[in-house]
Each structure stands twice: as C-alpha cells, then as structure tokens.
Amino acid sequence: MSIAKGKNIRELSKDELIHLFDTMGEKKFRAQQVYEWLWQKHALSFADMTNLSKDLRQKLGEQFSLPALTVDATQYSADGTVKSRFKTYDGHAVEGVLIPTDDRKTACVSSQIGCSLSCKFCATGYMDRKRNLNFDEIYDEVVLINQQSERVYEKKLSNIVFMGMGEPLLNYKNVMRAIERITSPDGLGMSPRRITVSTAGVAKQIRQLGDDQVKFKLALSLHAANDAKRNEIMPINDTNNIKTLIDALNYFYKQTGNEITFEYILFKNFNDSIKDAEELMKIYRQVPADLINIIEYNPIDNADFQKPDEKTVQQFMNFLEKNRVNVRLRRSRGKDIDAACGQLANKEGAL
Template sequence: MKSDKKNIRHLSLPAIQEYFNTIGEKPFRAKQVYEWLWLKHAGSFEAMTNLSKTLRSSLEEHFTLPALKIDATQHSEDGTIKNRFRLHDGHLVEGVLIPTESRQTACVSSQVGCSLSCKFCATGFMDRKRNLDFDEIYDEVALLNQQSLESSGKKLTNIVYMGMGEPLLNYKNVLQSIERITAADGLAMSPKRITVSTAGVAKMIKQLGDDQVRFNLALSLHAANDKKRSEIMPINETNNLQGLIEALNYFYKATQSQISFEYILFRDFNDSQKDADELIKIYRQVPADLINIIEYNPIDRARFQKPDEEAVEKFMQYLGKHRVNARLRRSRGKDIDAACGQLANKG
C-alpha cells in the first residue's frame, strides 16, 4: 500500500516552518530540521538528537525520510572506491569515488538503468527502471563526500554526473540536485566543480542554455561521423552531430560555461587518422576546452576492443600536432568494474 506521507526533503524551509506553525512548535525548530536534512545529512528522524522525542515521533508519523544507504563497497588497487547504493524501493545504483593527488572526484548516477542502449556501455544493456529524485542524487554525493573524508581526510573537489543513466533525461531532478549541492545550506560546492555528461539530447542542451546553468557540460561523442555514431549510440538517429553542434554553440553563447568532449577509443573502429581528422573538424566548430580521450574498458556483452598503446599514442600525437587540447584519461577502478562504461550493479 502506497503511503500518503510526504518526503520531508521535498519541502522547502518555508513549508516546514508552516507545518511547525500549525502544530504549535517554535519556528527555529524548522531550521534545525532543515539543517539535519541537508547540512548534517541525517538518515533518519531518530538521528535528529537536538529535537525532543515527541517531536521526532511526530515527524516520523507525518513524513518519510527515504535516505539512500550504502549496500556494498569495493576498493580498487588504485584507490578508487565503488559503492552500490540501495534506494528506499530496493532499486540499486552505483557511485564511485576517484581520488588523485590533486582531486577527490565523485561520479554519480542519475537513473536506475538507462534507456539509451549505447553499445559499449554496461548500463546501456540494462532497462531504465526510474529516475532518481533530486534528494537521492544529493545523498550519493553526501555519502561519497563522507567516504572521501574518512579515507583521505579530504572533502570532494569535483562531481561528475557520469554514472548510470542519461542526466538530461532526468532534467528537473538533476538541476534540483545541483541547486542543493551548491547551496550554502547544502554542500556549498562551486558549480564550476560540477560536470554533467550527456550522450547528446540537443533540445535539453539548449534548455540548459535557457536556464543559464553555471556548471560544465561534457558531450559523450565517441564517433565523429553520423554513420559510426548511430551504430554505437542509437540516440544519434534523433540527435545528429549537426544538431548537437548547434545546441552546444547555443549553450555556450548563453552560459559561457565550459564544454568538453568525451571520446572512447575503440580498436579498428574510431582510432584511425581519418577518425582523428573528423574529430578535429567537430572540435573546431564548438568552443570546447578539451577532448578527453578515454581508454576503453571491455565489458562482457560488447564486441569492442581497446587499441594497443602504439595506436593510442599515434592518435594523441596527431591531435597534438593539430593544436587540439586533448588529454588521455587512464581508466581508474577497472579491477572492480568501476571504470567508465562498466557500472552495472554487479556488486
């Protein structure tokens, strides 16, 4: 039976104050509750220790607090930590903490599964069950931040929406989660430290421009002509490269926010000089800061292979020779299926 109790985190501070007013509680109590929800990240009403037992029971009776829980954790040899999170309805998603000398990056999921069926991605072979609510995405970040503090004594420095799902197909919750993450009474993270990655939903990229967002945008490109891209990313059939180039330019003109490209190298598919030329051509048409060239991480159900080191080096040198700002992103957490394209709730 579905509960008619409201998720308390879906209420604004004024709405909580109004509720406290109706039950004859002092207004400052509402502020205490709000701090527990977002600043102190309480996982239950019971944890709100500066409230009376009676008030905690009353909140329990009238509201829900469906906090995310860590279901399983795996540690990679390179320091990467993968977490499987359990949602209140039993669904599972994954989030990854990626530590380097200069950064502590959280990679978070925005959907349970994914509807885009990209042919190289483990999540793409799963069905999309549902979108994550904004408070569930916030929970992922808060738990990864706590994990970062416990494992290294450092707070998160960066957040990437590059986990399971397509963020722009959960537009409202993703933007609301970023609003909470960047709020002074949330995690107070700078939006410039947040990157949302998309497989390319042109209409929603333009919407980001209209909404004047301040976070960075990454386009998962992976092939630089429509024929190849449609072969590995079915979304390209309705969001072709020309449409995406126009949308990215619209986004940049409206926000001046940083744009980058993600390009996974697949052996004998998109790693030739001709592919590099096509990539350069797209790079020249968009005010992109960077192309992240990504090592492919083979998965059981995909036919792709990783190019050998020589081919990767040759591709990178060719981009460099043509004054393209490209960086080779070595995969982290491969031994625990935590690397790019490997998230599939395998635990």
C-alpha cells in the same frame, strides 16, 4: 497547506517547513533545525534529530517519510578507487564511484537506475531503465561518497561528475534540483564550477541548460565523429545527430560561457584511424570546446569492442596535438572492480 501523509519531508522547501511548524504550534527555529538535519547533518531518520523532543520526532515520523539512500556494499580498487552500491528505499541498486588523485577527489554519480539509451559499449546501456533517481537520492550519493573520501583520504570531495548510470538530461528536473542543493550554502556549498554534467547528446535539453543559465560544466559523450559510426554505437544519434548537437552546444556556450569538453572512447579498428582524428578535429573547431578527453575503452561482457594498442592511441593523440587541439588521454581508474568508465552495473551481484 495540505500535505499527503507519508510525503517525503525533503520535498518541502524551508518556507514550507516554517509554515508547517507554525501550523503545528511549534517555534520557527525548529524548522531551521530540521532543515539542517536534512541537508547539512545528513540525518537518515527522524530519530537521528537529537535536538528535537521525542514527541516532535514521533509526530514528524507519523506524518512524513525520510527515504534516504544507504550504502549496500563497497569495493576498493588497487589504484585507490572506491565503488559503492547504494540501496534505494524501494529496493533498487545504483552505483557511484570515488576517484582519487593527488590533487582532487572526484565523485562519479548516477542519475537513473539503469538507462534507456542502449549505447553499445556501456554496461548500463544493457540494463532497462527502472526509474529516475529523485533529487534527494542524487544528493545522498554525493554525501555518502564525500563521507567515504573523508574517511579513506581525510579530504572532502573537490569535484563531481554526472557520468555514472543513466542519462542526466533525461532526468532534467531532479538533476537540476540536486545540483541546486549540492551548491547551496545551506546544502553542501560546493562550487558549480567543480561540477560536470555529461550527456550522450540530448540537443533540446542542452539548449534548456543554456536557457536556465546553469553555472556547471558540460561534457558531450561523442565517441564517433560522423553520423554513420555514431548511429552504430549510440542509437540516440538517430534523433540527435552531430550537426544538431554542434548547434545546441554553441547555443549553450553563447548563453552561459561555460566550459565544454568532448569525451571520445577509442575502439580498435572502429574510430581510431587518422581519418577519424581528422573528423574529430573538424567537430572540435566548430564548437568553443575547452578539451577533448580521449578515454581508454574498458571491456564489458555484452560487447565485442577492443581497445587499440598504445602505438595507435599515440598516433591519434599526436595528430590532434600537431593540429593544435587541446587533448588529454584519460587513463581508466578502478578497472579491477568494474568501476571504470562504461562498466557500472557490469556484473550482476558482483559487489
């Protein structure tokens, strides 16, 4: 096995590590020790691997890199939400959020540095996409947020949502590989049922999730219930219209039986009328969706949208509930530190 000098050691499988140590004349159990340091003990450098000899650590350091994510800055909201800016090995910044409630501690993680989808209501959509996060960087986000949860709340993470910066399904391989490590017994050992991947709607990749028989939940960021309005705020709808997405979601459900939710942000005088609620109800009835999450809009500098008043929100909710739609109002958390839905990377250098 030929390995390029400086290769990321976490790219190696356990079998490849065992083979490597064999060729180095090292005992097999050393490979297991290194694997544990990488995926369970969360070593940030080879120097951290204290049960290896200094000589072996030096050899590994000469041959491999270990480009771990680090916490660059942290903010604490009045409501208990914690937002972190993580720094990548090549100097990029990416944000993740710990959202605590009484019964759960949720990590909201990013999958890309920036985003290419340009949704008009989302701060990340106004950034360029610099690059995809690698699978081990996504894993590191979860590890670091879990460490925060244990430190601040003395509880481990209970849930993970891929609702941070970027479109997870446009970084498909890395997201899938990260989830494999997060759910693996020799990784973080989390149940896939406690993971939700949120997409702005990449129909082809939603179908791929079905073909791959994934075990996690899926959320579709709908935000408008007809193509004309959705085209206006989400350019991805030009190539992934609502009918195409309905077909893809039905295919996903047929293949996996996994829970599907719709996410719907209410914008004042745009998608908050009873007619909009009727159209949303019709979409809901065409998919075996478990729930519609109605989300409060969180203002950002680049966009002119406003949130509707409480009366309008209540009328919208009442209409859906009266028509036997399972709907929930999701109050935003972390607004005071720009950690709420759609606000990540809102203000340059704000942390």
